[in-house]
Amino acid sequence: MSTPGVTVGPLREMTGSVLFNEVFLDDVFIPYANVVRNMNDGWNVARTTLAGERVALSQKMEAYVPPRGGRATRRWSC
DSSP: OOOOOOEEEEEEEESSSSSEEEEEEEEOOOOGGHHHHHHSOOHHHHHOOOHHHHHHHHHHHHHGSSSTSSSHHHHOOO
């Protein structure tokens, strides 16, 4: 992250806390040996990576969803 043109700064939340950083890339040179997949294909790589994270997160969130046919379902059925 010390490459010229890479700027890292805090991503401040509404609460004022900082849990993540934002990264800006301004005219950064990447040697061809360090290119992942194809040139100018970074957004597709990022989306593929994020899709995997979303699946993992959704599996963790299942614990917070009431089971099908549970009390909430019976209460609101017509």
